[in-house]
Amino acid sequence: MKTDSNLEKVLASGEFAVTAELGPPRGADPEDIHKKAKLLGDCADAINITDNQTAIVRMSSIAAGILLKQRGLDPVIQIVTRDRNRIAIQSDVLGAAAHGINNVLCLSGDHQKFGDHPTSKNVFDIDSIQLIQMLKKMRDEKKFMSGADIDVAPRLFIGAAENPFADPFEFRVIRLSKKISAGTDFIQTQAVFDVEKFEEWMKLVRKKELHKKTHILAGVIPIKSAKMAKYMKENVAGLRIPDEIVSRMEKAKDVKEEGIKICTETIERVRKIEGVQGIHIMAVAWESIVPKIVERVGLLPRPPIRKEDSNANESKNPNG
Amino acid sequence: MIVAEQKPIAEIISIAFKHKSILVVGCGTCVTVCFAGGEKEGKTLSSLLRMKAQMEQKLLEIEELTVERQCDHEFIEKIVPLAGKVEAILSLACGAGAQLIAEKFPDKIVYPGLNTTFLGITEKQGIWKERCLGCGTCLLDKTGGICPIARCAKNLLNGPCGGSQEGKCEVNPETDCAWQLIYERLKKLGQSECLEEIIPVKDWSTSRDGGPRKVIRDDLTL
Numbered sequence: 001m002k003t004d005s006n007l008e009k010v011l012a013s014g015e016f017a018v019t020a021e022l023g024p025p026r027g028a029d030p031e032d033i034h035k036k037a038k039l040l041g042d043c044a045d046a047i048n049i050t051d052n053q054t055a056i057v058r059m060s061s062i063a064a065g066i067l068l069k070q071r072g073l074d075p076v077i078q079i080v081t082r083d084r085n086r087i088a089i090q091s092d093v094l095g096a097a098a099h100g101i102n103n104v105l106c107l108s109g110d111h112q113k114f115g116d117h118p119t120s121k122n123v124f125d126i127d128s129i130q131l132i133q134m135l136k137k138m139r140d141e142k143k144f145m146s147g148a149d150i151d152v153a154p155r156l157f158i159g160a161a162e163n164p165f166a167d168p169f170e171f172r173v174i175r176l177s178k179k180i181s182a183g184t185d186f187i188q189t190q191a192v193f194d195v196e197k198f199e200e201w202m203k204l205v206r207k208k209e210l211h212k213k214t215h216i217l218a219g220v221i222p223i224k225s226a227k228m229a230k231y232m233k234e235n236v237a238g239l240r241i242p243d244e245i246v247s248r249m250e251k252a253k254d255v256k257e258e259g260i261k262i263c264t265e266t267i268e269r270v271r272k273i274e275g276v277q278g279i280h281i282m283a284v285a286w287e288s289i290v291p292k293i294v295e296r297v298g299l300l301p302r303p304p305i306r307k308e309d310s311n312a313n314e315s316k317n318p319n320g
Numbered sequence: 321m322i323v324a325e326q327k328p329i330a331e332i333i334s335i336a337f338k339h340k341s342i343l344v345v346g347c348g349t350c351v352t353v354c355f356a357g358g359e360k361e362g363k364t365l366s367s368l369l370r371m372k373a374q375m376e377q378k379l380l381e382i383e384e385l386t387v388e389r390q391c392d393h394e395f396i397e398k399i400v401p402l403a404g405k406v407e408a409i410l411s412l413a414c415g416a417g418a419q420l421i422a423e424k425f426p427d428k429i430v431y432p433g434l435n436t437t438f439l440g441i442t443e444k445q446g447i448w449k450e451r452c453l454g455c456g457t458c459l460l461d462k463t464g465g466i467c468p469i470a471r472c473a474k475n476l477l478n479g480p481c482g483g484s485q486e487g488k489c490e491v492n493p494e495t496d497c498a499w500q501l502i503y504e505r506l507k508k509l510g511q512s513e514c515l516e517e518i519i520p521v522k523d524w525s526t527s528r529d530g531g532p533r534k535v536i537r538d539d540l541t542l
Contacts, residue, residue: 129478163482237483237490
């Protein structure tokens with residue numbers, strides 16, 4: 001085990017993992033985090049905290065992660081390379097690790113054009129693959145990207161994303177393999193709606209035996225309304241939503257129930273695919289539905305989260 | 321070439337009307353080719369300013385001249401006689417040319433008449449596209465002759481982001497995804513193995529991030 005991450009422990013045990021996404025508030029109220037943490041805490045092994053998702057300013061993912069940590073939960077800090085250069089990211093990772101945060105998800109990030117500050121300057125000093133390499137070097141070689149030594153290295157469980165539905169399709173598997181050779185320990189995919197396409201991608205993944213070199217968690221999004229399905233189909237870059245899903249939502253009498261059904265069916269189907277080791281539920285602005293979904297697919301209760309060492313803050317290795 | 325666009329006419333008029341006399345200087349190189357600041361544009365703009373001044377009964381003397389290159393000391397020498405007659409100079413060159421004019425005439429107010437946009441190519445009549453950011457360390461050999469720094473909105477070096485859809489960029493559906501182009505070209509050239517190689521972090525010190533750059537060629541300096 002590289003870290004004390006609960007997610008790492010669950011994945012290493014071979015148990016089918018569940019992670020869930022938490023979007024921090026557009027304000028300084030910690031209660032928002034606590035409320036969502038209460039909903040997600042018992043039904044997820046780790047909770048992803050988005051990093052200014054869709055380039056809209058929100059509470060810092062690391063700060064929100066510390067709040068989760070204080071509740072005894074296991075956060076996955078998302079880090080995008082859009083807003084920070086290599087200096088700021090390394091510094092933030094040391095800070096997160098000092099607070100006992102182990103899981104980091106490496107992303108390039110949505111372009112600022114889609115956010116609330118479309119006239120801002122982006123950074124992109126490094127890309128997501130180079131970010132993975134940098135974190136691995138910090139952890140394994142105890143060195144910064146520059147080659148300088150780190151006295152106490154951060155203990156990191158490194159994650160990355162991949163989108164099996166974006167183009168060019170064959171490049172997606174090559175890119176996954178690049179992320180694995182860069183050092184990613186786990187992968188969370190873009191939300192699966194088109195299970196056949198996902199199966200096709202997983203086939204290519206298995207052909208290259210990539211599923212044996214990393215842990216793959218399939219992403220899912222519960223849809224709340226037909227309008228949301230249509231909106232995501234037409235406006236969210238990188239999502240692939242088959243017409244059938246939209247029409248099921250449009251025809252449904254109880255739309256929310258239909259949304260839950262689509263989500264649980266997807267989970268049940270991806271669970272059977274060889275090489276899929278977990279699910280990542282992104283219930284954007286519908287966190288309250290996550291416990292029901294996890295329960296319906298028979299993934300409750302979750303394995304208990306390892307108890308924190310109460311003296312952790314005073315020990316020699318603060319992130320240990 | 322350097323591609324530029326003329327500033328909105330209202331902005332140029334408000335600049336010109338601050339003075340009693342102004343010299344409009346066109347540039348005969350890149351901005352002539354992209355129809356932004358050459359002799360023809362200089363003449364048209366000067367006539368327009370004259371007409372506008374007449375209509376509003378403003379006293380405005382306009383001189384005009386186009387030099388071969390405003391980014392070269394040798395050529396801007398020609399401006400000296402006319403520059404002496406005016407209060408201000410409106411440069412229709414790129415930002416580099418406008419700055420050399422300002423340097424050459426320390427006691428004149430120099431205005432830019434163009435917005436310098438990018439280093440690019442003429443795709444077809446009336447359409448120009450960006451191709452180079454001048455990063456100082458060219459890596460086109462690794463990417464099939466297509467630059468992901470200039471042509472990917474996130475300057476990603478190791479493949480397309482999750483927003484690449486049907487060959488187009490998520491930021492603008494009219495823009496090709498640079499990595500889709502790179503992928504196709506490398507495959508066609510039998511160089512697909514390049515796609516598997518992780519391109520290391522870039523040394524941005526050769527780019528603008530290292531501060532203003534300077535090239536010195538010892539074999540050429542006098």
